[in-house]
Amino acid sequence: MSTTDLKRQLADRFREVNGVHPMTDADDAYVSAQFTVLDELCAVHGRDADEARRLMLGRRLPLPGYLRSDGAEMVPADLFSLADEAGGTHRLEAWFTAHWTVPAVGEEEWDSYLSGRYVCLHSVTPAAIQRKDRLTAAISAAPHEPTAGSVRWAVRLHALIDELDALEPAFTAYDRLRFNGPTSRDTCIDAMRRRFPRPVRR
Secondary structure (H helix, E strand, O other): OOHHHHHHHHHHHHHHHHOOOOOOHHHHHHHHHHOEEHHHHHHHHOOOHHHHHHHHHOOOOOOOOEEOOOOOEEEOOOOOHHHHHHOOHHHHHHHHHOOOOOHHHHHHHHHHHHOOOOOOOOOOOHHHHHHHHHHHHHHHHHHHOOOOOOHHHHHHHHHHHHHHHHHOOOOOHHHHHHOOOOOHHHHHHHHHHHHOOOOOOO
């Protein structure tokens, strides 16, 4: 299959997963700063870009995080890191899902990983995924705790928010379209900081 055919199939798969939404100039600028063109990443690491596309289509590597408006397949700089750590793409699924004690949860996370939609993390690893889930759950639950509003509670809340802030990128308007609403940064970082200001140290 030619490069053109592979790119077309990959773009079609990407749109099946994410829907069809416009990428603005601001979206393109954000993505270019945060991600890498697949062909360029493969050239740097001595990998075949078409083979990477085949692996994505064969559910052995995640889909691109974004398609830039010029059609460039944008991927994280560490796209191949997990496969290398696992001992190859043929071992990646078993290695990845083993990080969850409940097999069904591991399979669900594997599907999410393959979708390429984990653009909510600077580095997509099982540990980072699990930590993000724990942080967003704790932050969302915090306003309902009996001690909500106390200084000690606020200090702990902002420590959780700051940790999540370090894990997550800024996101862009395109993400709010494909996710059909606010991102976890919107709800668990920005909104919570506005709602519960950081306590003043004395």
